[in-house]
Amino acid sequence: MVVLAIGLILVGVFFLVVAAIGTLRLPDVFSRSHAVSLTDSLGAICVLGGLALYQGFGINMLKILVVLVLLILLNPVIAHATIRAAYRAGLKPQTKEDP
Amino acid sequence: MMYSVNIALLLLLVLTAASATFLVKELMSSVFILGSYSFFLSLVWAWLGAVDVAFVEAVIGAGLGTVLFLVTLFDTAPKDSRLRRPPPPLAGVLGLPLLGILLLLAANDLPQFGDPTSPPNVHISPVYLQNSYADTLTPNVVTSVLMDYRAFDTLIETVVIFTAGIACALLLREPGS
Amino acid sequence: MIDFFLFLLITLSFLILVYLYRVIQGPTVFDRVLGLAGISTKAIILGVVMGTVYDRVEMFVDISTGYALLNLVGAFAIAKFLEQRGTP
Amino acid sequence: MKPSFPKQFIANTLALFSVWLVLSGKYDNFHLVLGFMASCGVAWLNTGFPNSPFHNFPWVRVVLYSPWLFLRIVESSLHLTKLILNPSLPIKPTLITYRSHLKHRGAIVLLGNSVTLTPGTITVEVNGNTFLVHAIDDTAAKDLTTGRMERKLAWVFQEDTNH
Known part of the structure; x- marks a missing residue:
C-alpha cells in the first residue's frame, strides 16, 4: 500500500514538473492555460490520491478525496474563466497561419 | 533540523513576493502578487502550527483582500493605476539589510519554540490554566482569557473596529440620499 | 517516511518559484492570473502534505478546501473585472 | 421521464x-x-428552478460517466506532456466553433467542462449552444468533431441528438 502511494506521488510530481515547464515554454496565454488546467490537474490528482492511499481507509481518505473532486471540478472552470476574459478583452490566440 | 529547512524556503518565497511587489509597474499586478504573498504567509502559519491564523490569513488576505483591492481598482481611472516610483534612497537600501541581520542575530537569544522552561511557560500559563475555570466558569481557556481577563482590551478593540465601520459607511454612502 | 514528505514539500516549494516567475514576468495580466491559479493549486497540495507530516490531516484538509473555494471566488472576481475593464 | x-x-x-x-x-x-x-x-x-443546472440532474448516471472522463484526462495529459517535452514544441493552435444539440443546462455545463479536460482542447466561450474551442493541435480537435463526447452526454441526460 505504502509503495503504491509513493509511486503515485512520484508520478504526480513528474506531471507537476511538466506543467511548470509548460508554463515557461508555451508561447501565449491560450496554450499556457492547457498546461495549467490539464497537466496540473492530473499531477494534483495523482499526488492527492497517493496521500489518500497513505492514510489508509477511513474518514481521512474520504476527506482528501473530497478535495480531489473539488480540484477536478474547479480547475477547468478557473482556466475557462481566465481565458474567456482574455478572449473578450481582445487578445487573439496565435494560430498556425501566422506563427 | 529538517523542519527549519522548509520554513526557510517558505520565508524565501514570502520575501520574493514582497520584493516583487515593488518591481512591477502597474497596480493590478501588484494586487495579484500581494494575493500570492498571502498564500505563502498562510502556508508559513500552517507550518508553524497556527492553523486558525492560517485560515484567517487565507480567507481575508488571499480571498477578501484581493476582491476588495480589485473593486477599488474598478473605480480608478486607468491612467491612475500606473506606477512611477522614484528610486529608493541609498540609506534605505544599505540600512534595512543591516537592520535585518541585527534582528536575526538577536533572535538567537530568544527561547526555543515550545520550550517548557521559558519565562511565559513557567509563570503565566500555568496560572491561567489552573485558575481559569474556577474564576470564570468557561470551559475554553482562550475564550476566558479574551473575554474575561482581558475584557477591557477586547471592548476597546471592538470600539475601534466599530468606529472604522462607521467611517467607511459615511465615506461610501450615496451622495443623494 | 517523514523525510520523503519533507522532500515532497521542498520540491513543491521550488515549483511554486517557477509559477512566481510567471506571475512577476508574465507579458499580459492573464498570464499573471494563470500563475496565481497554479500557485494556489500547489498551496492546496502543500496543505494536505503538511497535514500528513503533522498527522492532523482532518484539520489541514479543511484549510485546503477553503483554499480551493476561495481560489474559485478570486478567479471569478478577477475574470469579471478584466472582462469589463479590458486589457491595460 | x-x-x-x-x-x-x-x-x-x-x-x-x-x-x-x-x-x-x-x-x-x-x-x-x-x-x-x-x-x-x-x-x-x-430545487425547482428550470434555469438551474441542477434541475432534474441525473446524479447516478453522472457518477457512471466519470470513470470514462478520468481516462480521457490521463490520455490528454500524456499527449500534452509529449508536446511540452518535445524540444521543437510542435504545436499548431487553432480556434474551432462547435454547435451542440444538447438542451439541458447541466448537460451544457458538463460538456464544457469535459471539453476542457479532454486532449488538447479548452473551452473559450459558451454562447447558448455554440462553443468556441481552442485546440492545441490537429489530433486534438478530432475527438470533438466526431461527436463522441456529445453522444456519451446525451446518454447521461437521456436526450435525443439525431436531429
Missing part, C-alpha cells in the same frame, strides 16, 4: 448530506440532525 419536485428534492438533499457526512466527521445525534436540517434547507432553496 421527468422526476417530480419531491423526488428531485430528496435526491439533492441526499447528495448534500453525504458531502456533509464526509466533511464533518462527528456522528452523534445532535450533529447528524443539525447537518440533515442544513442540507434540507439548502436543497429546498435550490
Whole structure:
C-alpha cells in the first residue's frame, strides 16, 4: 500500500514538473492555460490520491478525496474563466497561419 | 533540523513576493502578487502550527483582500493605476539589510519554540490554566482569557473596529440620499 | 517516511518559484492570473502534505478546501473585472 | 421521464448530506440532525428552478460517466506532456466553433467542462449552444468533431441528438 502511494506521488510530481515547464515554454496565454488546467490537474490528482492511499481507509481518505473532486471540478472552470476574459478583452490566440 | 529547512524556503518565497511587489509597474499586478504573498504567509502559519491564523490569513488576505483591492481598482481611472516610483534612497537600501541581520542575530537569544522552561511557560500559563475555570466558569481557556481577563482590551478593540465601520459607511454612502 | 514528505514539500516549494516567475514576468495580466491559479493549486497540495507530516490531516484538509473555494471566488472576481475593464 | 419536485428534492438533499457526512466527521445525534436540517434547507432553496443546472440532474448516471472522463484526462495529459517535452514544441493552435444539440443546462455545463479536460482542447466561450474551442493541435480537435463526447452526454441526460 505504502509503495503504491509513493509511486503515485512520484508520478504526480513528474506531471507537476511538466506543467511548470509548460508554463515557461508555451508561447501565449491560450496554450499556457492547457498546461495549467490539464497537466496540473492530473499531477494534483495523482499526488492527492497517493496521500489518500497513505492514510489508509477511513474518514481521512474520504476527506482528501473530497478535495480531489473539488480540484477536478474547479480547475477547468478557473482556466475557462481566465481565458474567456482574455478572449473578450481582445487578445487573439496565435494560430498556425501566422506563427 | 529538517523542519527549519522548509520554513526557510517558505520565508524565501514570502520575501520574493514582497520584493516583487515593488518591481512591477502597474497596480493590478501588484494586487495579484500581494494575493500570492498571502498564500505563502498562510502556508508559513500552517507550518508553524497556527492553523486558525492560517485560515484567517487565507480567507481575508488571499480571498477578501484581493476582491476588495480589485473593486477599488474598478473605480480608478486607468491612467491612475500606473506606477512611477522614484528610486529608493541609498540609506534605505544599505540600512534595512543591516537592520535585518541585527534582528536575526538577536533572535538567537530568544527561547526555543515550545520550550517548557521559558519565562511565559513557567509563570503565566500555568496560572491561567489552573485558575481559569474556577474564576470564570468557561470551559475554553482562550475564550476566558479574551473575554474575561482581558475584557477591557477586547471592548476597546471592538470600539475601534466599530468606529472604522462607521467611517467607511459615511465615506461610501450615496451622495443623494 | 517523514523525510520523503519533507522532500515532497521542498520540491513543491521550488515549483511554486517557477509559477512566481510567471506571475512577476508574465507579458499580459492573464498570464499573471494563470500563475496565481497554479500557485494556489500547489498551496492546496502543500496543505494536505503538511497535514500528513503533522498527522492532523482532518484539520489541514479543511484549510485546503477553503483554499480551493476561495481560489474559485478570486478567479471569478478577477475574470469579471478584466472582462469589463479590458486589457491595460 | 421527468422526476417530480419531491423526488428531485430528496435526491439533492441526499447528495448534500453525504458531502456533509464526509466533511464533518462527528456522528452523534445532535450533529447528524443539525447537518440533515442544513442540507434540507439548502436543497429546498435550490430545487425547482428550470434555469438551474441542477434541475432534474441525473446524479447516478453522472457518477457512471466519470470513470470514462478520468481516462480521457490521463490520455490528454500524456499527449500534452509529449508536446511540452518535445524540444521543437510542435504545436499548431487553432480556434474551432462547435454547435451542440444538447438542451439541458447541466448537460451544457458538463460538456464544457469535459471539453476542457479532454486532449488538447479548452473551452473559450459558451454562447447558448455554440462553443468556441481552442485546440492545441490537429489530433486534438478530432475527438470533438466526431461527436463522441456529445453522444456519451446525451446518454447521461437521456436526450435525443439525431436531429
